[in-house]
Amino acid sequence: MSNSDKYLPRDSFVPQGEELEPGQWIRVNHDSPDCTGDSQSIKIERKMNGNLTAYCFRCGKRGFDSKDVVRYHKLKEASTRGRRGYIIPNDCDYRSREWPPKVRSQVSRYGLEDKDYSNFRIGYSPSLRRLVLPVFDKEGLAFYQTKRMFDDDENKAKYVTYRNRDAAMVINTLNSDTIVIVEDLISAIKCGKLIASIPLFGNCISDIQLNAIRNYKKFIIFMDDDNRLVKLNQQKICQELNQFGKCRIITGVNKDPKECSLSQLEELLL
Numbered sequence: 001m002s003n004s005d006k007y008l009p010r011d012s013f014v015p016q017g018e019e020l021e022p023g024q025w026i027r028v029n030h031d032s033p034d035c036t037g038d039s040q041s042i043k044i045e046r047k048m049n050g051n052l053t054a055y056c057f058r059c060g061k062r063g064f065d066s067k068d069v070v071r072y073h074k075l076k077e078a079s080t081r082g083r084r085g086y087i088i089p090n091d092c093d094y095r096s097r098e099w100p101p102k103v104r105s106q107v108s109r110y111g112l113e114d115k116d117y118s119n120f121r122i123g124y125s126p127s128l129r130r131l132v133l134p135v136f137d138k139e140g141l142a143f144y145q146t147k148r149m150f151d152d153d154e155n156k157a158k159y160v161t162y163r164n165r166d167a168a169m170v171i172n173t174l175n176s177d178t179i180v181i182v183e184d185l186i187s188a189i190k191c192g193k194l195i196a197s198i199p200l201f202g203n204c205i206s207d208i209q210l211n212a213i214r215n216y217k218k219f220i221i222f223m224d225d226d227n228r229l230v231k232l233n234q235q236k237i238c239q240e241l242n243q244f245g246k247c248r249i250i251t252g253v254n255k256d257p258k259e260c261s262l263s264q265l266e267e268l269l270l
């Protein structure tokens with residue numbers, strides 16, 4: 001069964017649900033060619049924690065919308081100034097087609113589309129000669145990272161993170177009750193094409209991140225687990241998440257999700 005067979009499309013419950021206060025619910029029609037009969041079969045409920053759930057009593061499809069999900073259209077208008085004063089370099093070019101060929105070829109192996117980079121405001125800074133990855137949460141820009149692109153970059157660090165705070169960046173392009181937990185932003189964007197995802201910006205989970213995902217029912221941990229420390233941290237995260245739902249760890253892939261093809265991710269995640 002594919003995701004679209006199991007889940008209600010977002011537009012069948014999210015717009016109506018936006019009006020609801022915590023604790024309120026409504027019933028609406030499920031206007032779908034494959035779900036006809038009695039009216040008002042979908043129950044949409046705003047949970048006390050702010051999340052939205054939906055269920056069609058006729059066809060059994062479900063919907064879920066986390067209150068912590070980062071919305072693309074808000075990123076487009078987002079400030080380049082973080083809440084604690086970090087400012088994204090102003091020479092950032094968000095048009096990935098215009099990036100230097102070396103940079104384009106480096107990022108091309110992730111298999112993302114140009115619009116993915118512009119949606120998430122990922123840019124290339126010619127002065128830094130690094131990719132700039134802004135990190136948003138539901139309140140806006142939280143911090144940003146830069147990623148090494150050139151072998152002769154004097155800054156040897158693969159990632160440099162400009163932050164003094166923590167952030168939960170839940171990405172959800174389809175509604176699902178499963179979330180995948182990954183290490184880095186590009187992996188989260190890649191997995192986010194299939195199910196909800198959250199990048200940890202490392203391999204430990206913070207309280208803020210844990211809190212943002214605790215209402216999902218199933219958790220999948222997918223990290224590059226080629227060393228003991230990562231394996232150990234995965235176990236710790238899994239234990240914490242098992243309090244809230246079922247958690248499984250993907251092992252033996254030995255690469256980041258961003259290095260996997262979409263069809264490989266489908267097999268591993270869905």
Ligand SMILES: [Zn+2]
Pocket residue numbers: 030032035041056057058059060061
């Ligand atoms: Zn239905």
